Amino acid sequence: MGSSVEVTFYEIHGKKCYDLLSQRKVVHLRSDQNEVVHIRGARSLVCLSPSDVVNFPPKTSQQTSGTKDEPAAETIEYTDYGTMVTAVHEAMKIRSSEVTERNPISSRSHAVCIIKLLSPPLSVSKATASSNHSDADLGRNDLNGLTYYGKLTMVDLAGSERNYETTKMTAAQHRESADINFALMALKDCFRAYFARSLLPKTILKTKTPGGTDLPQTLSSSSTSDSCPTRAPYRASPLTRVLRECFVDSPNHTDRRHHTTIITTLSPNPSDVQHSLNSLEHVVLMNPSLQSQVHEVIVEVPLLEGFLSGIPISAWTAEQVLFWLSTTNNGRFSQLILPPGLDGNGLMKLNMVSLSALCEGTLRAARQDDEGSAWVVQGVASDDVSAGARHNYLGRALWAALRREQQLQRLGEQSAKATV
Amino acid sequence: MENPLNVVNPEGIQWSWVDFSMGEDVRTESRLQQDETWRNAVSDGRSHVSHREYSNIHCREFINAIDDYKTVKFLLSAYSKPTNVLSRLNIELMTQIVDFALPGQAPLVAANEMIKNAKADAVLALTSDIALQESVNALSNLNSFRITARCRPLFGYEKDGGAYYTVDVLLSSSEVVTHNGKLARGGRWLTMSHKTFPLNKVWRSDATNSDVCQYEVEPLLSRVREGHSSSLLCFGQTGTVFDTLECSNIPSNYTNFSSS
Numbered sequence: 146m147g148s149s150v151e152v153t154f155y156e157i158h159g160k161k162c163y164d165l166l167s168q169r170k171v172v173h174l175r176s177d178q179n180e181v182v183h184i185r186g187a188r189s190l191v192c193l194s195p196s197d198v199v200n201f202p203p204k205t206s207q208q209t210s211g212t213k214d215e216p217a218a219e220t221i222e223y224t225d226y227g228t229m230v231t232a233v234h235e236a237m238k239i240r241s242s243e244v245t246e247r248n249p250i251s252s253r254s255h256a257v258c259i260i261k262l263l264s265p266p267l268s269v270s271k272a273t274a275s276s277n278h279s280d281a282d283l284g285r286n287d288l289n290g291l292t293y294y295g296k297l298t299m300v301d302l303a304g305s306e307r308n309y310e311t312t313k314m315t316a317a318q319h320r321e322s323a324d325i326n327f328a329l330m331a332l333k334d335c336f337r338a339y340f341a342r343s344l345l346p347k348t349i350l351k352t353k354t355p356g357g358t359d360l361p362q363t364l365s366s367s368s369t370s371d372s373c374p375t376r377a378p379y380r381a382s383p384l385t386r387v388l389r390e391c392f393v394d395s396p397n398h399t400d401r402r403h404h405t406t407i408i409t410t411l412s413p414n415p416s417d418v419q420h421s422l423n424s425l426e427h428v429v430l431m432n433p434s435l436q437s438q439v440h441e442v443i444v445e446v447p448l449l450e451g452f453l454s455g456i457p458i459s460a461w462t463a464e465q466v467l468f469w470l471s472t473t474n475n476g477r478f479s480q481l482i483l484p485p486g487l488d489g490n491g492l493m494k495l496n497m498v499s500l501s502a503l504c505e506g507t508l509r510a511a512r513q514d515d516e517g518s519a520w521v522v523q524g525v526a527s528d529d530v531s532a533g534a535r536h537n538y539l540g541r542a543l544w545a546a547l548r549r550e551q552q553l554q555r556l557g558e559q560s561a562k563a564t565v
Numbered sequence: 566m567e568n569p570l571n572v573v574n575p576e577g578i579q580w581s582w583v584d585f586s587m588g589e590d591v592r593t594e595s596r597l598q599q600d601e602t603w604r605n606a607v608s609d610g611r612s613h614v615s616h617r618e619y620s621n622i623h624c625r626e627f628i629n630a631i632d633d634y635k636t637v638k639f640l641l642s643a644y645s646k647p648t649n650v651l652s653r654l655n656i657e658l659m660t661q662i663v664d665f666a667l668p669g670q671a672p673l674v675a676a677n678e679m680i681k682n683a684k685a686d687a688v689l690a691l692t693s694d695i696a697l698q699e700s701v702n703a704l705s706n707l708n709s710f711r712i713t714a715r716c717r718p719l720f721g722y723e724k725d726g727g728a729y730y731t732v733d734v735l736l737s738s739s740e741v742v743t744h745n746g747k748l749a750r751g752g753r754w755l756t757m758s759h760k761t762f763p764l765n766k767v768w769r770s771d772a773t774n775s776d777v778c779q780y781e782v783e784p785l786l787s788r789v790r791e792g793h794s795s796s797l798l799c800f801g802q803t804g805t806v807f808d809t810l811e812c813s814n815i816p817s818n819y820t821n822f823s824s825s
Contacts, residue, residue, distance in 0.1 A: 148790075262789060295789035298796040336710070391710075391796050402709040404788050404795035406781050409714040411741065413730040413770065414723050415627065416617035418745050421732055425741060425762045428712055428800060435712060437687070438763045442676040446630045446746075446755040 149197045149263035149291060151221075152229060153189045154236045157383045158254040159324045164188055165236035165256070167220070174383055180393075182386050188220045191263070192229045200265060201291055233258070255303050255328065255384050262295035300388065302329070329427055331381035335392040336431035338377040407431070458551055461489025469550070492547065501540025619748045621727060623755060628729050630757045631744045635733075637663055637673045645681065713781060714741050715768035734769045741767055 154165045155172055163169040164187045172186040193201070224232070240256055303325045377392035379385040385392075391405045409428045411421040429436050461469065463486050620627060644651045644659055654662070656678055664671035716732050733742040740763050747756045768777055785795040 260789075262792075294792040296794040297785060297789045298794070300796065300798045302798060302800045339710075388796060388798075390794055403793070404709045404785055405798065406711045406785060406796075407713065407798045407800055408777065408781060409712070409800045411714055411716045411732050411743075413716055413719055413732040414728045415620040415624070415731045416728075418620075418731040418743060419616060422743050422745055422760065424800060425714065425743065425760075428714070429762050429764070432710065432712055435763055435765075438684075439761065440676075440680045440683075441758055441760040442634075442673055444630065444634070444670060444672055444757045444759070446626055446757055 149191065149193045150229075151189050151191045151261045151263060151293075152233065153184060153187050153259045153261075154233060154257070155184060155187055156240060156254040156256045157328075157387070159321060160383060162383065163254075165239055166190065166232060169239060174386055176386070180389065182389060188222065190229045190232055191221055191223050192226050193223065193263075197263070197265065197291060256301040257387055258299045258301075260297045260299075261293050263291040264294050265291060298388065298390075300384075302332075302384075328382040328384040331378065331385045332388070333427065333430045334381065335377040335379050335385050335388075337433060339392045340433050342376075457554060458489045458547065459493050461492070463488045465489065466492055497541055497544040500544050616747075620746065623746075623748070624727055624729060626755055627731075627744070627746055627757075630746065630755065631729075631731070631733075633667045633670050634673065634744065634757070634759050637667060637670050641674065641677045645677075711765040711781070713766040713768065714762075714764050715772065715777060716741070716770045718770040734767045736767065736769065739764055739767050 152166075156163050156165055156169075162172045162174060162184065164172045164184075167188040170186065170188075172184050175183050175185045177183060240254070377385075377389075379389045379392055390403045393403075407428060409424050411424065413421075429439055456465070466487060466489055640651070640659075640663060643649045644654065646652060651659070656674065660671050660674045663674050714734075716734050719728050719730065731744045733744070734740075735742065740761050742759055742761050745758050745760070747758070748754075766780070782797060785797055788795045
C-alpha cells in the first residue's frame with residue numbers, strides 16, 4: 146500500500162528563506178503558540194495515493210489570499226507522482242545554478258526539504274494514539290480530511306569556508322560566511338544542550354517538566370543547570386528554528402524520540418584536508434561523548450630533499466655556504482654577506498657570540514665594507530622584536546638554523562642506515 | 566544526467582553517485598587562475614607557499630609520513646594485544662624499536678600510550694559514577710542521534726594532478742583519521758598531525774549511494790512511516806557535492822516506495 150505525501154522545499158540564505166518550488170519567492174518562518182515553525186507563503190506539492198484520490202478527492206480552493214507584506218499562508222497543489230519528482234529536480238536545478246553563477250566555489254545556503262506523510266484518519270488513529278506529540282509538531286492537523294502522521298526533514302547544510310575565497314571576498318560574501326558559521330555554531334550549541342540534558346539524572350529532569358515543580362528540587366536542578374544548559378537555544382538562527390524538533394525531545398523517551406542522522410562528506414584530496422578537518426571538528430562538537438575521544442598525534446618530519454643533503458656542514462665549500470644561506474628559512478638570511486671564503490668548517494667553528502658579532506654589533510671589521518646598513522635595516526624590518534631582543538637576534542637565529550641543519554643531517558644519516 | 570567527470574574507481578566500476586553536473590570540475594579553471602596570480606605576485610624576501618602547493622611539492626614526504634604512521638599504528642595494535650609477543654616489551658624498548666625502524670616516528674608510541682591511559686582513566690571515572698555510566702551507555706547505544714562520515718573517492722583529474730588520500734577510514738573502529746601536514750617556517754620541517762575522530766558510522770570511498778541510503782536513510786524512513794518525525798542533515802564542504810545529490814535522490818526513492 147502506498148501513502149500520500151506532501152513536499153515542501155525551500156532554502157535558508159542568511160536570515161531569509163526562499164521557496165525553491167516557486168522560483169525563489171521570499172517566504173517567512175513563523176512560529177505558532179506551540180513554538181512549531183511554519184513556512185508562510187511556501188508552495189507545497191501533494192501527491193495522493195490511488196486509494197486516497199478516490200476517498201478524498203482534491204478540492205481546488207486551497208489557496209488563501211494574502212496581502213503584499215504577508216503572503217498567502219500556503220499554496221497547496223495536487224499533482225501526480227511524476228510531476229512532483231520533476232518539480233523537486235527543477236528545484237534542485239534552481240539551487241545549483243544559483244550556486245554556480247553567484248559563487249562558483251561553494252554553496253552558500255541551507256536547503257531544507259520536508260516530506261510529510263498523509264493518511265486517512267481511520268488507519269492513522271492507532272499511530273496518533275501512541276504519539277500525539279508528533280501530531281502537534283506537524284503543524285496543520287489535517288488536509289482535506291487526511292491526517293498528517295510522519296515527517297522527514299532533509300537539510301543540505303552550506304559548505305564550510307574555503308581557503309581560496311578568503312583572499313578575495315566581498316563584504317557581502319563575508320557576511321554570508323559569517324551567517325553560515327553562526328548557523329553552524331547555533332546548531333552545535335543546540336545539540337550540545339540536548340546531550341547535556343540527556344546526561345542529567347532523571348530526577349532532575351522531572352522537575353524540568355512544566356507543572357510539577359517543587360522548591361527543593363528546583364533549587365538542586367538550577368545548580369546543575371549552571372554547568373550544563375538544559376534548554377536548547379534553538380531561537381538563535383533560522384536553521385535551528387527549522388530543526389527545532391531535533392533538540393526539544395528528551396532523549397530519555399525512547400519510544401517517541403526524534404531521530405537525527407548527520408552525514409558528513411569528506412574529501413581525501415590533500416588540498417582539501419583542512420576543510421575535511423574543519424567539517425569533522427564541527428560535527429564532532431555536536432556530540433560531547435564523541436568529542437572527548439578525539440585525539441591528535443603530532444610527528445615532525447625532516448625534509449631532506451635538496452642540494453646539500455648528503456654533505457656534512459663541515460665539508461661545505463664557500464659557495465655551498467652561500468647557497469645554504471640564500472635558501473634556508475625561506476630566504477631569511479639571503480641578504481647576509483659573510484666574510485669572503487668562509488666555508489662550512491669555518492662556519493661551524495664560530496660560536497653564537499662570534500656569529501652575532503659577524504652580523505651585527507661592533508665588530509664590523511669582520512664584514513665587507515658596504516653591506517652593513519642594508520643588512521641591519523632588513524633585520525629590523527623583517528623581525529619586529531623588542532629593542533632588547535633585537536640585539537644579537539640575527540646571529541642567534543643563524544646559529545639556531547645551523548644547528549637545526551646539523552640535526553637534520555644526523556636524522557638523514559639514521560634513516561639512510563635504516564633503509565640499508 | 567550526464568557524467569562529466571567520468572569517474573571510475575580502481576576496480577573499473579563506474580561510480581553510481583558521482584554523476585552530478587556541478588562540482589569541482591567547474592572550479593578547476595578558477596583554481597588555475599588563482600595559482601597563476603599567486604605565482605606571479607611580488608612578495609618580500611621570503612617565499613610564501615600555500616598548503617596546496619607544498620602538499621604537492623613535498624608529496625613524497627607526505628605519503629611516506631602517512632605510510633609510517635600506518636606502520637607504527639599496526640605495530641602498536643600488536644603491542645597492545647596481550648596475546649601478541651610484542652606485548653611483552655616495555656614501553657622504552659618499544660619506543661627504541663620504532664625509532665630504529667622508522668626514524669622520527671618515536672613520538673607516536675608515547676602518544677599512543679597517553680591515549681590508552683586517558684581512555685583507561687575515563688573508564689575508571691565512569692565506573693565510579695553508576696548513574697552517569699548508565700546514561701552514557703544509553704547514549705552510546707542510542708541510535709536517535711547518529712553522526713556519520715563518508716569519504717568521497719579521488720576524481721580522475723585529481724589523481725592525474727598527483728593527489729593522494731589524506732583521509733583514512735577505519736571501518737572496524739568506525740574512526741576517521743586525517744593526516745594534515747604543516748610546513749615549518751624554516752621550510753625544512755613538516756609537522757604532521759594525525760587526528761582521529763571516532764564517529765557512529767563511517768563509510769569508505771567505495772560505498773555506493775544506495776549502501777549509505779539503505780543503512781542511514783531507510784531507518785529514518787521507517788520511523789516516519791510509523792508516524793514519528795526524523796531529520797537528515799547533510800554536511801559537507803564544497804567539492805564533496807554528495808549532500809546535494811542525495812537530497813535530490815531521496816524524495817524520488819521515497820515516493821517511488823510510497824506510490825508503488
